[in-house]
Amino acid sequence: MLSMKKLLKNRTLIGALCIVLSLVICFGLTPLFNSAMTAQTEITRVKSDIKKGEIISSDKLETITVGSHNLPANLITEKEEIAGKYALADLQKGDYVLYTKLSDTALAEFEYLSTLDGTKQAMSVTIKSFAAGLSGKLEAGDIVTLIASDYGDRRETYIPSELKYVYVLAVTAGSGNDKEYANDSGNSEDEERELPSTITVLVHPTQAELLADLEAKGRVHAALVYRGDKAQAQKFLNVQDKHIQGVQQDISAPAISDELQGGNAE
Template sequence: MLPDVAPSARRPLRALRALRSVRRAVLAHRRLLAAALAAVAVAAGLQASAAPPPATVPVTVAARDVPAGRVLAPGDLATAAFAPGTAPDDLATEAVGRVLASPLRRGEPVTDVRLVGPALTEGHPGRVALPVRLPDAGMAGLLRVGDVVDLVAADPQGGKPTLVAAEVPVLALPAGPAEHGGTGGTALGGRLVVVGARPDDVPVIADAAARLFLSYAWRV
């Protein structure tokens, strides 16, 4: 029972006691509220961390810098994750054991146009990929993929040199010097070069390579 005080004085006392009761209730439940908020934060964090990673596609890439002419081994290759739609077209599906037509940088995807084969003529419409053995390995070693040359043949027994094929692009140099003791030679001698020949020039080039001394001149 409230003390014997005037009615006008009772209302502030009741309000003060009610405020104290609310404060005590808040203090009593403060730890419970803090624990609940912490639980909500942890749950939100777990949900965010459990979100699935972005979609990727596996792509075969060079594990290190690889020179042209190398027969690709498993250690030369690695798998990288690419976002869908970012991988290049014409990826090589079975690159191990294939001969590299041009150098690859570490992390670069392995595509068909980087391997010796029919895809080498991509970008050279109307041409076919033709392997030609140049008898002088040192001279052939001066070539680089992308060079455009005129193929010239001469008879070792004498005779006037003749133009065999003009404006022939070099597509690949499969037998690199590092693979043959630094000379570029093989059991057959010389150096193998893959060129982009016009179909009509193929028989003439093949005949000259078999019977004559085949050389080249750079196109300026």
């Protein structure tokens, strides 16, 4: 009899706690969640299409009110911060404008060659097959791994540690036109579909020497590693630079895979 009373008492206590908890959720947490979900903010978005390299005028922008939940962290909300800047990529009607898509200075074809400071070099590598160049999907700014195949007398395939993370400066068709500017020169439909024949990469002299050897004695395949935020891309390049420094100093170079494990690239 005593145990039955104790059981009923425990059930009553648990039931009361459940009721209190449900009231806290209904009248406390739920309104806060709904408020966060329905919060509104003003942002600026593209009103009409903008071409890469075009200076952005105010009449091609519009201010709208949207939900503030889940907006990109690098979103530009003020029209004054966008107007007068240059587009780094094609922007379509309705697109949000991110800081990574704007430039303070006008774009110029082959401008990437004017940024060389003597520490690194620009070098082109032949894409000897459709698959070797990622089926025409590579773009400037990509981080790629360059893989050697059919190399030497033994026709070996391997990934040189010096070419694990390489920055793509340009992807160029046989006509000499970079992919990024193929649509700006009034090309015909056939010319616009022309496949890339080379990729131009940013390399140290040590990497350039190795690439020249691979080009002469085998084939080079490009595997996409990363495409996106410039700061994150630089982390891959920092790891590769550290490895190259180890090779040049003839010391035990750091393991590249370990450097990036857990997102700890410097």
